Every structure is written in C-alpha cells, then in structure tokens.
Amino acid sequence: MEIKNISKEDANKLIEKEESHFFDQKAKEISGEKVQKISVAFANTDGGEFCIGIKDKKDEPITEKRWDGFDTMEEYNALLSNFMSISPTLSYKCCFLKCTEPEYKGYILYIKIDKSICVHETAKGKIYIRQGAQSLPLTEREHIESLRYAKGTVSYENELVPQAKPESVYESEILKSFLKDLSPQTDSLEFCFSENLIDEEKCIPTVAGLLLFSVNPSSVLPRKCAVKIARYKTKDDDPERDNLEYTVTLEGPLYKLIKITCDKIVEIMSQIKVWDANGKLKTMEYPKETIWEIVTNALIHRDYSVSDDVRILIYDNRIEIISPGKLPANITPYNILERRYARNAKIVRILNKYKDAPNKDIGEGLNTAFQKMKEWKLQNPQIIEKDDSVCVIIAHIPLANSSDLILQFLKNNEEITNKQARDITGIKSENQVKNEFYKLREGGYIEKVPGKGGAASAWRLKK
Template identity: 25%
Template structure:
C-alpha cells in the first residue's frame, strides 16, 4: 500500500521513518541511514519536529543536499547511495533522504569499524548491532540462513532422528538420505555428513528451542495460575502448546440444526497458524531467547524473538509478502503440510477468525520481537466475573488513550526506559511526551522520581 509523505508523517516515526527539525550532525545522520540500509530501508525527513509539525528548512536547500551527500560519502562503509530530494508540504520545503535496504550488509560507521559501528533499526530507534546481529546481516547479504549452516559441534551419529522420521511417515513420505540432503538437514564436508543447525533445531537440541506457556490471573503478568515449558522436537512442542492453550480457553456451544457443536472462543486453526508462524520465522541464532505464550483473561498472546525477518515491514507482511528467515525449518514444515503456501499465514488467521465471527488477531512488531494477540470473547468463571468487569471497564477507558498513557495507566510505576522499549521510541522522545502530557494536565507525578508513581488524570 502506497502512502504519500503527508500520510507517512501523520502516522509518526517508525521502523522506516525518522524526523529531524534541522540537519543533524554527521554521525547522527550516518547512524540513521546505516540503520535503514541494514534493516528495511527508510526515509529521514528534515524540517519536521518530534510532534509531527511541518516546520520546513531555513538553510539553502541545495547546499544542504550537497552537505548530506558529502557526509554520507565520508562516514558510511560500504558506500551508500541515498536518494536526496525536496518535497513541499503546507507551503514549506522539506529535505528527504531515502535509503533502500542494501545488498552489501553490514553497513557501518567507517571510523568505528564493523564490530562497533554497525546499527540496525528497532522500532523508531537506531540500535548498535551485536555480533550475533552482524553475523545475521552477513548471512542475509549472501542469501544464506543460520539453519542451513553446518552444526560442527555434533556428529550425525549422536542424533536420534525418530521424531523427524515419524513426522514424515504421518504424511506418507519417506525420509531417506537423499531427502535429508535436498532439505539441507545434512550437509557433506570432506566426505563426512554433518547435521545442519536446522536439523538440530527441529530435534530441539539447542537451549533456545523452547516454548514457555503461562496462564496469568487477570490482564497483567503479575500472578500466574499455571505455567509450563516445552522442549524437545518442534512437533512435540507444537502439540503440547496447543493442549495447554485448549486447557485454558472456554468452549462455546452452538445449535446447528438438531446438533450441538462446541467450538473454542478463539478458533484453534487460527491459533495453530500463529504458532507455526512463530516456530518457522523466529530467530534461532540468538541463544537465551524463546517463544512465549501468555493467556490472560482478555487475550491470548504469542511472542516470538527476532521481529519480522530480513527487514520486511509489518504493512508488507500484512499484504502477503513472504521472507524466510529459516529456510530449512520452512521447507520441512511446508513438506509436512503445516504451511499451505508462502505468505498466506496472516491472511489465513484473519480469514479463519472472520468466518468464526471472532475479532481478527492484532499484529505488532515491538523492538526485536513479533507479537500476535487474539482477543478472548468468552467471560471467565463466575467467581472472577466482578473482577473481570472492573478490569474490562478500565481497559475500555484506556483504549481511547494515547499509547504512552495506556501503558502508564496499566503500570503506574513504569520507568521511562521501559516506556521507550515498549513504544519503540527514544528516551528523549518519551521525556518530551511526558512533559507535554503534564503541561496539558493529563498526567501527574505522585512522590519522588525514585519510588513514586504516575497518575493519569
């Protein structure tokens, strides 16, 4: 979907858009353009402030454009070739610097070097890339995926392939050596067969290959009623997670003709699609991070680490664009009929929910994580109903609030740093928003900076 510049500015800063009142210092400008080139591309618009007001530029336009080109040439490596042009909005001139996702990643600040000077875009902020991220960018530039690479530390003979063989047998397909090679589950080096990371992941041989499930009381993470952690092969994890979810969702009965049909408040095929999406597209290269499934009174939340793969935007994903982060996992899941066709998962979730007359799932990219939320449509048990009612009324009142106020209302002791991470904006931008809300008499601080809390008026 194409939006003109005015519509983009109205939507605010994002993964692909940043505003500056005036020409930033060279390093600041270079960091933003490098982050765009390493992520999903983007536009830096000069002449717009943090409140989205169009101020225009006061300096000579063409002199500024030459200065930008010179800064980029001096500071960025490999060379970036941004498109620098003028746009007139509200009779004011803006300078737009547009960079597309590069094919020579990683891009970095020349004087800082690759390891220290590589930046990526997370939400509306530029973040210094870790070595894990840098290696992922290098793989993307070579069109390789982490799961296609050889897992040198493990001998193929050490692995029990039974879960994988059984999964293929269930769909009537044999899993022989030739098939394992074509799916890149094994690769040969110097006449010896080695497992790939993809095979190790499918068998659940890494600590980060896990799904953590929790049923929380109420609508926050403060108190849990049940929790489980599933490890082992991915097929077992998927099955056990589905059972956990079913145990904590309500059934609703419907009379069709002479027969009663019981269905879950959220259609299970849509949940299964979301779980498969999380398993196939999450980032496995970064240890210590796993998939989390949270069930609250009001929603079911599935969070996978890694954000959207290979720099695509949420809008592109919503419109069916498919980018595969884990090629081995994806091929296997397609072969086993977990995936119908590339890029159809989100559309199928929405279609299934629509047919079941339940709310469409909410999708969001928060920093380096991807979130899918399903709204629960059934009430909880009678003894929780009054508590639920008060939670719902406060939730409804917060729906109309700006995101920052909604977060503060749900957690009055939330820190500025946590707000920055949740909203995907800089700490400075959070401080500005808070200052404006206090000025508008919508927010007040009770008690000291440390140990106090916020009150939404």
C-alpha cells in the same frame, strides 16, 4: 525529483517534530558521512525518515527561521551522491519540500528509508543501528552477527552443532517415518546430506536437522527452543504473580511440537468459561485454524539464535503468543499479510513436504488466521514487535459494538452484571463498562435493577 508545496502549518509541524527512533532532521551543512550514518542506521533497524535543511532548536529557537534549505535543488547533489557509497546499494525515496510562505527559505530534502533485508554499511565499512533518537555503531562481531540473524540474511538454522551426534538425526525414527511418505524414496543419510541437515564434510548436524528430526532438540541445541505455556487467571495487562495458576513446558521435534502445543492450548481453554451475548456461559473458543497458524508461524519463523523459548500466555480473555526475535528483512506488523519472507527457509520447505504439512505457503497461513477470526465475528489478531520478540495477541473481543452486545444479552436474560458485560464485550475496565451502561440509560434503553447495589449491581431493559 518531486517537489511538494506545503503550508506554513505543515512546515511548523515538521520543524517541531521530535527526533525519534523513526525520525531525524539535520541542517543543510550536514556532512556526507553523517548522511550515510543515519541512512544506514534506519535501513538496518526499522526504517525511518529524515529531513535535511532544518536547523537545530539549540542553534535557532525561532520556528520559521529553523527552516533553512538550499536555494536550489542542485545544491543537494553532493549530499545525494553519498547514497551511492552505501553498501550494498540502498533503496530510498526522496522529494523536495517547499513552503508557500516567503519567510521559509529554500528547499528541504525529505528522505524516506524502508527497513532493509540486508545489513548495510557506510563507505568506511561502519555498521549502524537506530536506537531511540540515536544512530549507534555496531563494532562487536557478535552484535553484527546478531543483526544478520535478526534480518534473516544469515539463518541460524544452518549453524553446525558439534556436540550433537549425526546419528541423532539420520537414524531418528522421526526421520524414517517422514521419509516413508516422501517421493521419490531416498536413503536417510543421503537425504540429510542433500538437504544440508548434516554437514557432509564434517559429519556434524545442523540446527535445522536437530529441530526437525531429533527426538528432543532441547537436550542438544545450545539455545532454548521449547514452548512454555503459562495460564493466568486474570484479564489484566500486567498480571500479578498470584494470578499465575501454572506453567507447562513442551519439547520435541517441530512437527510434533506444533501439534502438542495447539492441543494443549485447546485443552486449557476448555476450562475457561465466559458469558456470550446470548446469555449463556460457554467455553472460551477461538477458530482452531487461527491458533494453529499463529503457533506454526511462531515456531518456524522465529530467530533460533535468540536463546529463549516460544512463550504462550493464556488469560481469561486472550492468548498471547511470543516468538523470539524481531520480524525478518523488511517485514513489519503493518505489511506482514502482504509481504513474504522466510527466515528459516530450510525448515519451512522440509515441513511443507509432510503429507499433512503444518504450514501453508509463506504468508498464506497468517492470512487464514485473520480470515477465520472475521468469520467468527472476532477482532483481528494484534501483532506487536518488541525489542527482541514478536507478540501476537488473539483477543476474545467481538466485532459488534459494546452497546449492541449488551442489548442482545438482555433480550435473552432479565438482567446483566458488570462482569457479564465485560465477558461479552471484551472490555477489561469495570468503569468503562459502567460508562456503556450509563450511555444506554441516557438513551432510554436500560435501567438499574432496584434493590441491587455494590458488587451485586445489575441492569435490565427499561420497562
């Protein structure tokens, strides 16, 4: 196993590091049961790191004395053997840390655990998740099932919906239209049975069958599955109720829902006017491919066990697309463009059979969304994972720096106001824009327009 020699400074940083959702540290006397508990909690949640051989601050207030590892690496063997008792087998990486200063005694065991695609349990069959700086047990069956859905090890798309009639799927005009373009030709009921859109033994439709081919899945599914669009006339991060102009609810089978959602977003954006760097007032636009791919991802990869609609918030300077459920398996906001995982594999596969399929191969659509933003010289979408949802922010922020954009604007216009500068740079704060003006003034590029003050203040190129 690798041994890393670290400096006193790095050792102190590690010792003083606060325990958190992603980090833990324990004394070398830790029990094997607790090693399993922490490891399982990290793997079942978002991954994390922990060190063995660091005393708690309550037991030892002097920093260098808190570093208290075993004298030999072999003495950790008993603790390391506990990873073999975790089920299913856990993937982890570890190394030994040795400080170059003599007062830092022994080896510290450093363990890194990635977010796992599985739900893991200890040797005693206990399941834990990480919440803040704690490893908490899951005991309720429904909570354990929610974890399985969240990870994608079990997909809600396969759940049966007894209150729905099978005819709403296999006699659907939507399904018949879909099958016309499918080769080889097949009977609608046969197709539903073979694709498990209807349980053949019980003759009950599944969630996937209803989402794909029911005229209005929202009317029969027990969980929310529509799209809600809200238009806010503001750029603020936390809009007030007064900023809400209107809301729209869209429903329908997935293929149709993707299209009408994208069309509605484009329609709403066509009413929003912003200044561009050339000094023209124009419609706020984003690459249509970016909107299409991110909306498609939000609808086909969401966790349908979470009873909530996909929410789309349209502001004066950005779009936020919020998909219910966390990222599945070992997908994170940082590796989402490289790794592939389909929570709702059946939905993904069947939508891909359409002649004009809305979804590309898994993961490729999101890569297209990012690439198109670069081609339009706009900043990449931002992906934020929250407690029960994933939010993708498509911001109207150019790649060019703010000073260049302001000067470009002034080459085509006699003056620029704070609001115009905020439009072209994507900066939300009036004060931050003022700072940009001041920097350009100090550089000898611009000056204030005489006779204009307060809200009417403007700047021009220095004469």
